[in-house]
Amino acid sequence: MSHTATAVDGEGREPAVLRRVRHYAVTIGAGLLLPVLSIALWQVAAQLQWTDSQILVPPSVVAATIVEFCQSGELPLDIAVSVRRVMTGFAIGGALGFTFGIAAGLDRRVEAFAGPTFHVLRQIPVMAWLPLLVLLAGFGETFKILVIALAAFFPIGLSTLDGVKNVSSKYFDVGKALCFSHRDTLFRIVWPAALPDILNGLRLSLSRSWMLVVAAEIVASTNGIGHRMDWGRQLFQIDIVFMGVLTTGLIGLLFDLVLRRVARSAVAWKGIR
């Protein structure tokens, strides 16, 4: 903490660092207050038998279950299975959506041809395709990848299409003035200008994909975190279900954090922040 030492030497600046540290401490402390209090209350309530501890199992039991499933390797395996599914489906659906968005955004003929179908189909929640896809593709891996790909396809397709179409015509004029080739226009004008929109779509797609993989695993699977939760439900093991809620939330949070970071660095050229 050499920063603190130098800061202390400067008379007026000394409190600034301390203030920052205190600011963070207060922010984090305040944020943790509610969760800590509610978990404590929950634990006490369960211990004193205010609630049916069969239904609302105490946090200590949930924690023990999580430790147990981590040690046995079942939870990490569930997570790995689900995350791998999401990544595969997301890569396929995302790549297709991206290709569609670029093509339809750049070429009016493509948009006229495929746009209406795209806009009609995207009105249907992917959730509604679940039973149909089970019926057509069976309970296997194909079904899950299809569902996730579908969930990823539409948000990325839409945001890429919008992003490319909304590239200011001024930028194209500049490109023309600079005698940019087709390739240069694409990579040096369209791509950076549309990137923020595309990344927004990417974030939305990933959270949709994550939601859908859990759904698909609840409906038809023999492994994965969604299946683990459904299994817990059938056994009436609410601690396992809670473990699933925590795990899915944590992974959702991680996905979001990573993409948020990426998105921020991608719009750096705009001079925002």
Added chain:
Amino acid sequence: MGARRLSLPRGIVLPVILLAVWEIAAHAAKSGGVLIAPIEQVVGSAVAMAVSGTLWTDTGFTVARVTVGFIGGAAGGLLFGSLIGTSRIADRLTSPSFHAVRQVPLTGWIPLAALLFGIGEGAKLSLIALAAFYPVALNTAEGLAGVPHGYRELGRALNFGGFTAWWRILLPAAAPQIFTGLKHGLAFAWIAAIAAELMLTSGSGLGTTIESGASLARLDIVMVGICLIGACGYIMAVGAERIEARVLRWREEGR
């Protein structure tokens, strides 16, 4: 979002091709033992379901659930969003928890809701309400936090109390963003309703219809359900947009 200008002539080609492929595949698959329902069978089922009335009751149940759940969730979101959008202390205390809980995918709550509330209306309505809650709360909070300082001072100058200032100044000023939240909330509530009905199959509803249709390998029923789900969602989105345009008319007039 919403209605876009569709250039039909060329746009119709792709659907026609897709439908033709489907029709051919359905007839080809019949001999192969795969049950792809041809289009005429889907249309026939739709008519039969409309005549027998199940189509309307199912749609009605789902729409009613979404309406009730959405109103509950949106009201909660409006209040919570107002709280964290106007009070720094409340924001600091609850926002981190709110953002953490928000990351749990909606479908991740379904097994828990089923255990806590059973597979009846309670679980479904709470899931729908939760889906509507997040975007409304988020947008309300952001909208209120973004109200220009001058507006608040105006309230003080007029000696408005906390509630009056909220109701007559802050909410209208944040209305555009709140409406964005409401529209997203409605869309999410619709998805949540389908998910809840799909996974907690009890009673009527479009989600239950497609699930039971699938378990009977009745692809025609599933297709009718999917089309209805898409159509209803679209109608709701367009309706919300219309209401927004009407309520926020002052936005245009002010310009």
